[in-house]
Amino acid sequence: MAIKKSQKHPKLIRNLWLAFGGLWVLIILFFTFLSLGWLGFMPSFEELENPRSLQASEVLSDDGEVLGFIGLQNRSNVTYDQISPNLVNALVATEDVRFYKHSGIDARSLFRVLFKTVIGRQGSSGGGSTITQQLAKNLFPRGHQSKIGVVFVKFKEWVVAVKLEHNYSKQEILAMYFNTVDFGSNAYGIKTASKTFFDKTPAELDVDEAAVLVGLLKAPTTYSPILHPDRCVERRNTVLHQMHRYDYLSDEDYEAYKEKPLDMSHYSPQSHNDGLATYLREYLRTYMKDWCKHHRKPNGEYYDVHRDGLKIYTTIDSRMQRYAEQAVREHFSKEIQPAFDRELAKRKGNPFCDISKDQQEKFLTQAMKNSDRYRHLKEAGLSQKEIRSAFNQKVKMRVFSWKGNIDTTMSPWDSLIYCKRFLNAGLMSVEPGTGYVRAYVGGINYRYFKYDNVQSHRQVGSTFKPFVYTMALQDLGMYPCTEVPNSEVCFEVWGKPDWCPKNSTHEREGEMVTLKWALAHSVNWVSAYLMKQGSPEQVINIARKMGVRSPIDAVPAIAVGTPEITVYEMAGAMATFANKGEYVEPIFVSRIEDSKGMVLERFTPQRSEALNEVTAYMMLELMKGVVQSGTGVRLNYKYHLNQYSTCIAGKTGTTQNNSDCWFVGITPKLATAVWTGGELRSIHFRNMTYGQGAAMALPIFGLYMEKIYKDKKLNFYRGDFERPSVPIEMDCANFQQEIENEGFDWDF
Numbered sequence: 001m002a003i004k005k006s007q008k009h010p011k012l013i014r015n016l017w018l019a020f021g022g023l024w025v026l027i028i029l030f031f032t033f034l035s036l037g038w039l040g041f042m043p044s045f046e047e048l049e050n051p052r053s054l055q056a057s058e059v060l061s062d063d064g065e066v067l068g069f070i071g072l073q074n075r076s077n078v079t080y081d082q083i084s085p086n087l088v089n090a091l092v093a094t095e096d097v098r099f100y101k102h103s104g105i106d107a108r109s110l111f112r113v114l115f116k117t118v119i120g121r122q123g124s125s126g127g128g129s130t131i132t133q134q135l136a137k138n139l140f141p142r143g144h145q146s147k148i149g150v151v152f153v154k155f156k157e158w159v160v161a162v163k164l165e166h167n168y169s170k171q172e173i174l175a176m177y178f179n180t181v182d183f184g185s186n187a188y189g190i191k192t193a194s195k196t197f198f199d200k201t202p203a204e205l206d207v208d209e210a211a212v213l214v215g216l217l218k219a220p221t222t223y224s225p226i227l228h229p230d231r232c233v234e235r236r237n238t239v240l241h242q243m244h245r246y247d248y249l250s251d252e253d254y255e256a257y258k259e260k261p262l263d264m265s266h267y268s269p270q271s272h273n274d275g276l277a278t279y280l281r282e283y284l285r286t287y288m289k290d291w292c293k294h295h296r297k298p299n300g301e302y303y304d305v306h307r308d309g310l311k312i313y314t315t316i317d318s319r320m321q322r323y324a325e326q327a328v329r330e331h332f333s334k335e336i337q338p339a340f341d342r343e344l345a346k347r348k349g350n351p352f353c354d355i356s357k358d359q360q361e362k363f364l365t366q367a368m369k370n371s372d373r374y375r376h377l378k379e380a381g382l383s384q385k386e387i388r389s390a391f392n393q394k395v396k397m398r399v400f401s402w403k404g405n406i407d408t409t410m411s412p413w414d415s416l417i418y419c420k421r422f423l424n425a426g427l428m429s430v431e432p433g434t435g436y437v438r439a440y441v442g443g444i445n446y447r448y449f450k451y452d453n454v455q456s457h458r459q460v461g462s463t464f465k466p467f468v469y470t471m472a473l474q475d476l477g478m479y480p481c482t483e484v485p486n487s488e489v490c491f492e493v494w495g496k497p498d499w500c501p502k503n504s505t506h507e508r509e510g511e512m513v514t515l516k517w518a519l520a521h522s523v524n525w526v527s528a529y530l531m532k533q534g535s536p537e538q539v540i541n542i543a544r545k546m547g548v549r550s551p552i553d554a555v556p557a558i559a560v561g562t563p564e565i566t567v568y569e570m571a572g573a574m575a576t577f578a579n580k581g582e583y584v585e586p587i588f589v590s591r592i593e594d595s596k597g598m599v600l601e602r603f604t605p606q607r608s609e610a611l612n613e614v615t616a617y618m619m620l621e622l623m624k625g626v627v628q629s630g631t632g633v634r635l636n637y638k639y640h641l642n643q644y645s646t647c648i649a650g651k652t653g654t655t656q657n658n659s660d661c662w663f664v665g666i667t668p669k670l671a672t673a674v675w676t677g678g679e680l681r682s683i684h685f686r687n688m689t690y691g692q693g694a695a696m697a698l699p700i701f702g703l704y705m706e707k708i709y710k711d712k713k714l715n716f717y718r719g720d721f722e723r724p725s726v727p728i729e730m731d732c733a734n735f736q737q738e739i740e741n742e743g744f745d746w747d748f
Contacts, residue, residue, distance in 0.1 A: 055179075055309030055595060056188075057288065059281050061318035062436065062590065066195070068281045070288060071306045074270050075188035077179040077595065080171040083190065083202045086210035088174055089248040094214055094239050096131040097246055100170060104132045104161035131177055136160035138180035178202070183213060184220025185269045192270055197225065199266035207249070208257045211239040225264050233262050272446075276321050277314075279442025279452050280588065284312060291592070295600065309595030314588055315436035319714055320429060324439035327703035328425050332444060333402035335699070336676070339690050340423055351421040354657060355682045363680060367416050400448040419448065420679055426453025426567040427700060428586070429672040432575040435584035435605035438670065439704075451679065454567045457550055458675050461561035461693065462522045463570060463653030463662040466577075467543045468559050469519055469622060472530045474615040475538050480622050483512040489528035491556040501528050501560050519622045520630025522652065524560050531559035545610035546573035547583050561653060567673045574664045575671035577619050577649070578721060581611030613724040620721050623649035623666065631694050632663070639702030644709035647720045652698060658691025659684045663698040665705065669717045674700050 056071025069076065092099050098108065129137075139160075164173060183193035190213070194202045198209050205213070215223055215235035225232040237258045244254035268274070272281065288305040295303050303310065344351060352360050368374050368391055377387045391413040398405050399418060410418070427441040442452035472478045486508050490500040501524040503509065508517075509525070518526035531539070536554040543552065548570075552563045572586040585606040592600045611619075624647070626632040631652040636642040645667065653662035659681035663674045676696040678684055685691030708716050 055307060057305045057308065057310040057312055059277075059284060059312045059314060061276075061314055061316045061321070062438075063318055065276075065318040067277045067314065067316065067318065067321075068272070068275045069192070069270065070281065070285045070312075073188040074186045074192050075179070075309075076191045077189065077309060078175065078191045078202055080175040083175060083178060084205045084210060086205055086207045087178065087190065087202060087214065089243055090207075090210045090214040090239050091131065091174070091177070091217075093242040093246045093248050095134070095217070097242075099131050102130060104130060104163075104165040130161065132161040132164050132173055135173060135177045135180065136164060138177070181217055182220060183216045184224055185226070185267075186271060187269070195268075196270050197264070197267055199268060207243075207253065208236065208240070208260050211236045211243070211257070212262070215239045225262055226267060229262050229264070236262075274447070276318060276325065277316055277440055278446035279454065280314070280316065280437075280440040282446070282450075283440075283442075283452065283455065284314070284588065287588075288312065297594075303594075303600075310600075311593040311595070311597070312589060313591045313593070315431075315434075315438065315590050316440065316588075317438045317714075319711060320439045320708060321441075323707035323711075324427050324429065324441050324704050326707065327700045328427065328441055328444060329402075330703055331699045332423065332425065336423055336690060336696060337402055340685065341421070343685060343687075344421055349417075349421070351417070351678070351683050352680070353682050353684060353686060355680075359682075364413070364416050367420075368413070371412070371416075373412055400445055420683060422449070423676060423678055423683070423696075424449060424451075424453055425697075425700065426456070426458075426675045427672065427704070428454050428567050428571040429670050430571045430575045430584075430586045431669060432579040432584065432671055433669075435572075435575075435586050435607075436590070437571075437586050437588050439672075440588070453675060457564040457566055458662075458677065459561065459655045459660045459681070460563055460565045460570065461653035461655040461660060461662055462524075462527075463651050463664050463673075463693070464543075464558060464561040464563055464565070465519060465522065465527050466574070466619060466623065466651055466664075467539050467546070467548075468527050468530050469515060470542050470611065470615060470619055471534050471539045472515065473618050474542070474612055476530070476533055478515060478530075480516040480618050481514050483514055484518065484526055484529055486511050486513045486518065486523055486525055487529075489525055489532055491528070491532070499556065501525065501557075516622050516625045519651070520625035520628070522626075522631050527559040528556065531556050542611070543573065545583060545608070546576045547585060547610075548573055561655065567675050570662075570664055570673035571671055574666050574673060576610050577616045577623070578666050578668055578671055579616075580613040580722060580724065581609060581616035583608050583610040614726055614728065617721065617724050617728070620649045620666065623651055626650050626652065627665075632665075632698060634694060634698060635665075635702050635705075639699070639706050641702060641705055641709070644705075645718045647718075648705075649721075650698075650701070652693035654688075654692040654694075655681075657681070657684055658686070658688065661691065661693040661696035663693050663701050665698075665701045667705070667717070668719060668721045670708075672701055672704070674698075676700070 055077060056069035056073060056075050058069060058076050059067045061067055066076075168176070178190035180189065182188050183190075183196070185193075185196050187193040187196040190202045193213055193216075194200050194205055197213065198205065200209070212225060212232060215232065215238065216225075218235065222228065223232050223235040240249065240254055240258050243249045244251070249257070272278070275281075285305070288310070292303040292305050297303055297308070352363075355363075368388075373391075374387060377390055382390065392411050394409050394411050396407070396409050397412075397415060398407050399410075399415060400406075400422065422444065424443050425441065426443065427439065428437060429439040430436070431438055440454060442454045443449045472482075473480075478484075487510060488500055490498040493499050503524050504522065507521065513523070513526065515526070536556060536558055539558060540552050540554055548565055550563065550565045550569060552558060552565075555562070568586060572583070575586070576583045587603055587605045589603050591602045594600055627635050627641075627648050627650045632650040635648065635650070641648055647668060649666040651662075651664050653664075654660070659677055661676045665672045665674075674697040676693075685696075688695075690696060708714060709718070
């Protein structure tokens with residue numbers, strides 16, 4: 001009997017060893033098959049070398065400031081050397097204190113989880129995932145899984161973590177981790193989070209700020225410093241405690257930092273609706289989508305502006321852009337909109353002029369159909385009648401005001417009327433020599449007013465007159481000092497009564513006046529006289545050479561500004577005068593790089609000779625008169641720009657019924673066009689006190705340039721315009737003789 005027992009014992013041992021060995025073989029085969037991708041998706045070597053994340057494209061200013069992002073997630077990557085050691089220490093101390101000792105999987109942590117969390121049910125014992133495993137989960141998301149599926153995917157993450165450790169250094173893994181995590185507030189990645197919460201770069205973060213951000217990783221909403229500041233401080237102090245526990249903080253520093261109050265004064269969530277140059281960023285989003293359709297990556301795929309982390313370097317100067325936006329906000333909030341509101345009060349709040357109730361209804365109905373609310377209701381299957389009824393029901397909403405957004409209750413229909421009461425603006429500045437667009441303001445607030453007034457067509461009024469006077473100088477051989485009659489001029493219109501434009505004032509009517517005086521005072525009779533000496537076709541030809549592409553009817557009325565032209569076109573055309581007659585097409589982007597900094601394309605503007613250099617210089621002299629003694633004189637007596645430079649040329653413009661108000665201003669290094677008015681031409685002032693270019697548009701230019709000149713870091717040029725190669729004397733007494741003595745050839 002004893003012998004039989006001893007004989008069975010070796011067999012039992014052998015079976016146990018076979019079972020144990022078989023188990024290990026199964027485990028090895030399981031992980032081998034996982035690694036090879038035979039049991040489902042497993043990232044390839046190439047995918048591990050180039051992990052794909054939804055990396056937004058950065059829009060940067062010419063002076064290096066991040067203007068915003070274009071992407072599905074607000075994410076932009078950084079390298080390890082761009083990350084503060086405070087962030088690294090906080091993360092390692094809190095999430096994976098043995099990070100530098102393991103190779104992706106920490107066996108000690110796994111056993112702790114098994115015995116304390118699973119068996120001992122101690123929820124506070126911590127998790128077993130290493131930073132590398134968390135990175136694997138971020139790079140290759142799990143998706144929706146069953147409980148068994150989660151376990152299976154967890155094993156996959158182990159394999160990916162080991163592969164990541166094999167392919168990347170510890171520093172690279174930390175950088176990748178910080179680039180992939182979500183911090184809440186639409187901030188993906190540490191670069192965006194640092195900017196959003198503290199207006200800093202990741203390298204600039206202090207210890208307590210780093211602790212806040214690392215603390216957010218556990219639950220961005222639960223520990224949000226904005227939504228739950230008390231919880232955020234508690235979580236921050238937990239991170240600080242871990243840093244102190246593992247000797248990343250001294251006793252004194254730990255006590256000091258945990259007592260610091262939470263400072264969220266620089267909190268600024270990044271979104272498409274906020275930040276600098278919002279209208280330009282939206283324009284670039286559309287532009288870049290088209291660009292991507294024609295440019296492929298090395299692997300043959302087309303670039304995706306929302307995912308591939310492109311870097312779009314614009315020509316915008318962030319300082320000028322900020323000053324332009326400030327100027328619009330300052331002028332409208334303090335002067336123009338309050339004045340218009342006072343006028344609206346006399347009209348019982350109705351912002352419309354000159355149109356019937358039926359026309360108002362038609363316009364508002366179209367505005368309703370353009371709204372997101374209408375689109376959502378239509379997609380839900382509601383009829384037109386039901387949608388219209390829904391627009392009459394009062395709901396809670398947030399609306400715009402210059403004193404801050406207002407939470408209120410009103411019907412969506414009334415909100416349409418409310419929005420139309422706000423006057424709007426468009427501004428663009430171009431550097432004459434390069435064509436670089438330095439500032440671009442498409443409206444007063446992109447969140448509430450999406451329509452881009454830089455790209456829209458508006459009637460230009462008297463700002464079109466420089467094209468007429470250019471024709472007189474270049475084609476008719478006139479000079480700034482040439483005298484012409486300030487008398488009524490009529491044009492025969494076939495089949496209709498004669499058209500006779502009127503002057504805005506009776507000053508010097510019936511006298512002989514110089515071209516310089518006539519342009520300075522924007523005399524319609526003189527513009528009509530010049531048109532009659534030449535032709536509409538000649539003026540249009542000059543406008544075309546100067547970059548105006550908008551349709552223009554060849555009729556005499558263009559002499560007083562009937563064409564509808566964009567702010568973009570006007571700014572580019574006016575820059576031609578300052579560039580000695582050479583038109584340079586305005587551009588917004590200087591270069592595009594991929595996520596690794598490789599230049600994909602550089603941009604240079606198209607150039608063409610539009611005017612004779614002497615003609616261009618004489619036009620500047622004519623337009624200086626507008627600022628020195630004409631309709632633009634308030635630039636000097638109110639904004640004191642003559643303290644900084646006496647070489648500013650300009651032209652005001654006001655259309656019929658005060659609907660569109662313009663100012664174009666030119667300095668040797670910057671040409672700016674400003675439009676102001678209502679969304680419809682029927683929304684306007686009824687008086688000339690505010691309803692003219694000199695009162696509505698010119699002050700924006702004045703405030704804008706005043707800020708630019710005062711900025712010592714900008715060191716903006718204050719000299720004169722460059723004279724033409726032909727020596728000329730601009731004094732009216734001998735100007736014509738000087739030109740004739742030089743024998744200059746006027747044919748161009």
